[in-house]
Amino acid sequence: MPGEKVVTSKIALTYKDEIRDFLASLPPNTPAPLLVGLLATSDPAAESYANWTKKAFEEDGLRYEVRKIEEQHVEEALAQCNDDPNVHGIIVYYPIFGLTPSYSGSSHDDYLRDSVSVQKDVEGLTFTYRTSLYKNIRYLNSNPNSKCVLPCTALSCVKILEHCGVYAKSPGVHNRLQGKTCTIINRSEIVGRPLAAMLANDGATVYSCDVDSIYKFEAGGLRRCDEGTTVKSVVEISDVVVTGVPVKSYKLPTEWIKENTVVINVASFKNVDADELLKIDGVKYVPMVGKVTVKMLERNLCRLYKQYHMDRKG
Ligand code: NAD
Structure with a gap:
C-alpha cells in the first residue's frame, strides 16, 4: 500500500x-x-x-x-x-x-x-x-x-501524531508512546527540544538531531549519543520522523525511512522529496503543520x- x-x-x-x-x-x-x-x-x-x-x-x-x-x-x-x-x-x-x-x-x-x-x-x-x-x-x-x-508547534505535532494513530488509545497518560522510536531533526528551543521532551514524557525513545550532535531523550532524562550514532542510523529505526531544518537545500534521504513511518515536516522548506517518500509502503506524510x-x-x-x-x- x-x-x-x-x-x-x-x-x-x-x-x-x-x-x-x-x-x-x-x-x-x-x-x-x-x-x-x-x-x-x-x-x-x-x-x-x-x-x-x-x-x-x-x-x-x-x-x-x-x-x-x-x-x-x-x-x-x-x-x-x-x-x-x-x-x-x-x-x-x-x-x-x-x-x-x-x-x-x-x-x-x-x-x-x-x-x-x-x-x-x-x-x-x-x-x-x-x-x-x-x-x-x-x-x-x-x-x-x-x-x-x-x-504550539510541538503540541501540533503531538495532535497530528494522535490523529495518525501513533499514540495508543489506552488512557495511561504517561506511556501512550511506549515502544515507539522517534527522530527529530531540529533541536531549537521553540520546536525540536520541547517536542523531544513531550514525546519522551509520553513513553517514546526520541533521537534529537542537531548539526553537531544527537541526543537520546527518554522518560526520566537525556544523554548525548556516541559518535557511532548517525542521523541515518536513527531514522532507519524510527516510527516517527520530524524534520525542521530551515534550509532550502536540505533533503532527508528517503531510502533511510522504513515502511509505515509517519513523517512530519515542520520547516518552511520541504525537507523531504514527497514523491519519493510516498512510494514507501504505509508511510504517512504531513507536509506542513501551520494550520x-x-x-x-x-x-x-x-x-x-x-x-x-x-x-x-x-
Ligand atoms: P532554528 O533556526 O531556531 O533551529 C533550527 C534547528 O535545526 C537547530 O537546532 C539547528 O541546529 C537544526 N539544524 C539546522 N540544520 C541542520 C541539519 N543539517 N541537520 C540537523 N539539524 C539541523 O529554527 P526553528 O525556529 O526551530 O524553525 C525551524 C523551521 O521550522 C523553520 O523553517 C521555521 O520556519 C519552521 N517553523 C514552523 C512552525 C510552524 O508551526 N509551522 C513554527 C516554528 C518554526
Whole structure:
C-alpha cells in the first residue's frame, strides 16, 4: 500500500469546533479573549505570520492585535501587556536582539521570553513552563485548574501524531508512546527540544538531531549519543520522523525511512522529496503543520483565559 499525504485541515477543524464551543459558553456580551502580538523585528516572515494569525483569529471569533514597536521599547510594551487586564495572551516575535552580531543578543531575547507573565504566555516558553515540561510536571503548583501551557508547534505535532494513530488509545497518560522510536531533526528551543521532551514524557525513545550532535531523550532524562550514532542510523529505526531544518537545500534521504513511518515536516522548506517518500509502503506524510499550530495558539489563549481571566471583564 503506497504512502498517503495527511490533510491537516481536518485536524484543525476539530479544534475550531472546540474554540467555538468555548466562546459560546462565555456570559453574554463578554468580549472574546484578546491576544497581543509584539512585533519589533523587520523580518517579513514575522509580519506575515502575524497577519496570518490575525486572519485565523478573526475567522474563529477571537481577538488579535499586533503592536509594532521599536526594539528599545519592547520591554516596556511587554510590561504594559502583562499589567493590562484586557490583554489575555502575549506573543513576542523573535529574534529581536538575536539578529545583532553580538551573541549576547539571543540572551536578551531569552530574558524577554522569561518576562512574559505565565498567565499570558500562550507559547509556553517562559522558564516556568519550560521547566515544568522538562520535569514532566503537568500542573502549576499541583493545581488541577492551572494546567501548564505547551509550545504550539510541538503540541501540533503531538495532535497530528494522535490523529495518525501513533499514540495508543489506552488512557495511561504517561506511556501512550511506549515502544515507539522517534527522530527529530531540529533541536531549537521553540520546536525540536520541547517536542523531544513531550514525546519522551509520553513513553517514546526520541533521537534529537542537531548539526553537531544527537541526543537520546527518554522518560526520566537525556544523554548525548556516541559518535557511532548517525542521523541515518536513527531514522532507519524510527516510527516517527520530524524534520525542521530551515534550509532550502536540505533533503532527508528517503531510502533511510522504513515502511509505515509517519513523517512530519515542520520547516518552511520541504525537507523531504514527497514523491519519493510516498512510494514507501504505509508511510504517512504531513507536509506542513501551520494550520494545526495556529489552532493550538488559539486553544492556549482560551485555556489561559479560562484559568486566569474569567472573573475579569475585558
Ligand atoms: P532554528 O533556526 O531556531 O533551529 C533550527 C534547528 O535545526 C537547530 O537546532 C539547528 O541546529 C537544526 N539544524 C539546522 N540544520 C541542520 C541539519 N543539517 N541537520 C540537523 N539539524 C539541523 O529554527 P526553528 O525556529 O526551530 O524553525 C525551524 C523551521 O521550522 C523553520 O523553517 C521555521 O520556519 C519552521 N517553523 C514552523 C512552525 C510552524 O508551526 N509551522 C513554527 C516554528 C518554526
